[in-house]
Amino acid sequence: MTSAHARVLARAGLVLVVVVALDQLTKALVRGGIDIGEEDSVLPAISLVHVRNSGVAFGAFSGGGLIVVALVAAALTALLYYFVTHLDKPLVWLPTGMLLGGSIGNIIDRVRDGAVTDFVKLPAWPAFNVADISITFGVLVLLWVIEQQDGERDAADGRTG
Numbered sequence: 001m002t003s004a005h006a007r008v009l010a011r012a013g014l015v016l017v018v019v020v021a022l023d024q025l026t027k028a029l030v031r032g033g034i035d036i037g038e039e040d041s042v043l044p045a046i047s048l049v050h051v052r053n054s055g056v057a058f059g060a061f062s063g064g065g066l067i068v069v070a071l072v073a074a075a076l077t078a079l080l081y082y083f084v085t086h087l088d089k090p091l092v093w094l095p096t097g098m099l100l101g102g103s104i105g106n107i108i109d110r111v112r113d114g115a116v117t118d119f120v121k122l123p124a125w126p127a128f129n130v131a132d133i134s135i136t137f138g139v140l141v142l143l144w145v146i147e148q149q150d151g152e153r154d155a156a157d158g159r160t161g
Contacts, residue, residue, distance in 0.1 A: 008093045012083070015097025016104065023105030023130040030119040039121065051127045052115040076103055079142075091145050098138030105131035 034040065034050040041047050076099075083096040106129075109116040118127035 005087045008087050012093040012097040012100070015094060016101040019098060019101025019131070019134045020105045020108070023102070023134070024108060026119070026130050027105075027109065027117040030117055034119070045123055047121040048119055049121045049127050051118045052113070053118045053127070054115040072103060072107070076100070089145060090148070091141070095138045095142035095145060098134045098141065102131040102134035102138060105129075105134070 030048070030050050034048060036050050036052065039047045039049045079096060079099055083092060086092050106116045116129065116131075118129050118132070120129065120133075121127045
């Protein structure tokens with residue numbers, strides 16, 4: 001492994017650790033300060049709640065058990081494969097760290113409590129947490145990284161979009 005690859009792995013690892021730490025800290029504060037089912041308005045359109053989510057992001061597949069485990073395992077396997085086969089791509093470490101950190105943050109909850117603690121509530125939207133935010137933005141950044149890669153390849157081939 002080259003030193004450049006080691007730096008990419010270290011950056012992804014740092015992002016992962018920061019996401020997991022922020023996620024677990026905020027969830028602990030919610031579990032300790034807001035009763036399950038309670039809702040506290042923070043701003044006119046944002047509330048803090050304490051809900052338990054046994055599904056994946058935003059409550060999808062709630063109560064899915066093995067389906068949830070299989071979906072998360074498949075997604076993480078695909079992500080890790082992409083990451084290790086594209087270590088030379090600019091910024092690939094950022095979405096990888098965000099996606100792994102968010103996934104691990106929610107996995108910790110599932111193992112410890114059997115469900116994920118969600119606490120940010122917007123109007124007409126399911127409650128979510130820091131891990132969900134990291135996963136959502138991680139997907140967007142990953143798509144951007146892939147698009148940049150495709151754009152560079154098209155430019156090298158003389159194609160335009």
